[in-house]
Each structure stands twice: as structure tokens, then as C-alpha cells.
Amino acid sequence: MTQIRERTVLFADLRGSTALFETLGNAEASGLVTQTVALLSQAVDDNRGDLIKTLGDGLMAAFDNPRDGIKSAMRMQELLLKSSVRSERLRYTHLQIALARGEVVEIHGDCFGDAVNVAARLLDHAGDGETVVTAEVVQGLTSAQKARFRSLDHISVRGRAEPVHIYVLDQGRGDAAATQFGEIVRSAAPEGIRLVWQDLDRVFDIDQMPVVLGRSTQATYCITDVRVSRSHARIDWQGSSFSLTDLSYNGTFVRFGAGGQTLSLRRGSCTLHGAGAIGLGGPPSETQAPTVRFEVLHLAEADRSPLLLQRGL
Structure with missing residues (x-):
């Protein structure tokens, strides 16, 4: 029936x-x-x-x-x-x-x-x-x-x-669980996040969350690389910080700073702070892994952005 x-x-x-x-x-x-x-x-x-x-x-x-x-x-x-x-x-x-x-x-x-x-x-x-x-x-x-x-x-x-x-x-989940480090980073609430992959340079404010990183043309931040899942990772606003969640089968990897520790996310989450790199499907240190540079921005201080300085802007 x-x-x-x-x-x-x-x-x-x-x-x-x-x-x-x-x-x-x-x-x-x-x-x-x-x-x-x-x-x-x-x-x-x-x-x-x-x-x-x-x-x-x-x-x-x-x-x-x-x-x-x-x-x-x-x-x-x-x-x-x-x-x-x-x-x-x-x-x-x-x-x-x-x-x-x-x-x-x-x-x-x-x-x-x-x-x-x-x-x-x-x-x-x-x-x-x-x-x-x-x-x-x-x-x-x-x-x-x-x-x-x-x-x-x-x-x-x-x-x-x-x-x-x-x-x-x-x-x-508290901040300690979200960071997955023994130390919690606290500062004034950020206002935006910059993502840079090749020539795709975009700034998202908290009202534009969540941002989905993926290969799909429907993804908020589209990364056209076969190693990237259709919906690979998601950036959320958690009320006082940005959180990155892995949605993929190959994993998402986060490196904080130029030579800092690399965190492996396997369907897990972490809090994004400062500046660093997000490796999709492999650590940022692997040359073949699509890598998105990120920086958490306090927009009033954007003129001092490390990513801007790296790009010579």
C-alpha cells in the first residue's frame, strides 16, 4: 500500500x-x-x-x-x-x-x-x-x-x-577539546578568516559561516583538485572562535605557524587561531597535497596580516 x-x-x-x-x-x-x-x-x-x-x-x-x-x-x-x-x-x-x-x-x-x-x-x-x-x-x-x-x-x-x-x-565541547592541544589560546574575538589557495584569495566574516571547503562547485570555497573530497572540511563560528571540522575520507591536516606542530583531523575538529596551513588529503609538508593558507583576522589589524605581507600586498 x-x-x-x-x-x-x-x-x-x-x-x-x-x-x-x-x-x-x-x-x-x-x-x-x-x-x-x-x-x-x-x-x-x-x-x-x-x-x-x-x-x-x-x-x-x-x-x-x-x-x-x-x-x-x-x-x-x-x-x-x-x-x-x-x-x-x-x-x-x-x-x-x-x-x-x-x-x-x-x-x-x-x-x-x-x-x-x-x-x-x-x-x-x-x-x-x-x-x-x-x-x-x-x-x-x-x-x-x-x-x-x-x-x-x-x-x-x-x-x-x-x-x-x-x-x-x-x-x-570546550575549548580544550576543540584545540586538541594541552594549551588553550585566548584572545580578543576574531572578526574574519582569510583563505588562500593558489589565486583564490578570500576573506569570510562570521556572518558568512559556515564555509565548506571542497571539490564540489557548490562548496563555499571550491578547490578543484581530484584529491579533495566534494565536501572535504567545514569552518564554523563557535561564538568566540573559528572551528575546522574534517568531513573527508582522506583526512584534513592543520599546521599552525610556519614550522609549528601539524594536527591530523580524522573526522575530528580543532580551533583555528593565528595563521597556518590546512592540508586537504595530506599534511601541508607534502608537496602534492592541496594546501590552503589561513589567517584568523581582527579586521582592524588586517594591514598587518602575515598573509598579506607574504603576498607583497
Whole structure:
């Protein structure tokens, strides 16, 4: 029987499963992934959702209202966290979740429609442990639930002409976790960030966030190199600093200063401060890796910008 209904669609993807197959072997890894996905699906049943299907290392579900979908997503993140604490084998796995709401067509237990396509594509914009949702999902939440989401503004989604306004569930990561260094850099709040790759020299202010770096022509900062993913990395404004999140399969690497430490982001995030270089798919020290120079700007001091001086401006 075919039905057309307004529903909230959820996609969840278990990241790190490929490494499990490499370290544990096919049989043991398959059993562990299947067991983990089954555990996550309990969060769907517990929150009045319908498990549409499992997708190897992920799942698709649908809910009648956004509130139940968000409760399910939060419960999934909790279940995986608890499992990773109990099992060393799951220590490096992470969950990406995306939700969208709209009219769907239900046929023989499966769902089709724009909300399904958008939710599936939004997984490309979610970092490890992140839950991203559309504005339509946020509109259906309680005031307490809405307060936990931070706007990422409008983002171009592959296969869709109109940009999608998306939000991310605030995980409450402190500055120390975001920097991934033992030291926290604090200064007056920056006002913009400059990105330079070859002749592509642009300055973005905080009102233009987020900025997606990627090969797609729909990316905010398009880097036409085959080693770059369609949506490779995302720069967000976190209220007092710029945060860089890796969205790729090949990794994003950040070097602070001319010869400073290089930080490897594998679906993780870090706070950007000062000036440095972002390597896409490889460290900035590798000559073949596409490298974007960045500088966090206090616009009143832009005339002293190291990047400007390097370019002789």
C-alpha cells in the first residue's frame, strides 16, 4: 500500500567500521558491526520510530514528529559512547546522524522523497559524533530541545538546487577539546578568516559561516583538485572562535605557524587561531597535497596580516 505522509527521516552511519575489518578480520568485524547497529536500532523502537532498513554499518528510520527523532538520535550517541567505553574494539568508532523532515512516499515499508534524499546527503556535512538536522526538524522541537542546536546557516547539498538551512546539535565541547592541544589560546574575538589557495584569495566574516571547503562547485570555497573530497572540511563560528571540522575520507591536516606542530583531523575538529596551513588529503609538508593558507583576522589589524605581507600586498 502506498501512503504519502509528513515524516522525520533519520540516517545514522557508523564511522570507523573499515578499520575494524582490517584489524579484526571479516567474520569478527561483521558480527561486531551488526551487533552495534542492532543496539542503535533499539533507540528507534524506544522513541516510537519505524526502522526502515539497516545499511551495513548504518540505518535509516522514520518518525511521526521531530521530537522523537531527536530523542532517538541522542540516545544512539549515548549507546555508542557507553559501548565504546566497555569495548576496546569500538573505541575509535563514531556515529554521524542526519535528520530531515518533509513529505515522503511510503511503499512496501520503504520511504522515498526529498526529505529522504536531504537526510542522506547531510551525512556528508556531519563530523564524528555530530547530529545535523534541517530547519524543518528544529521547528518541530520543544524550546528546551531547540536551545541545544546551533545554526550552520544555509549549505548547498548535492543533488538539490536550493540550499538547505541546517543546524548541529551542540555537544558542549570546550575549548580544550576543540584545540586538541594541552594549551588553550585566548584572545580578543576574531572578526574574519582569510583563505588562500593558489589565486583564490578570500576573506569570510562570521556572518558568512559556515564555509565548506571542497571539490564540489557548490562548496563555499571550491578547490578543484581530484584529491579533495566534494565536501572535504567545514569552518564554523563557535561564538568566540573559528572551528575546522574534517568531513573527508582522506583526512584534513592543520599546521599552525610556519614550522609549528601539524594536527591530523580524522573526522575530528580543532580551533583555528593565528595563521597556518590546512592540508586537504595530506599534511601541508607534502608537496602534492592541496594546501590552503589561513589567517584568523581582527579586521582592524588586517594591514598587518602575515598573509598579506607574504603576498607583497
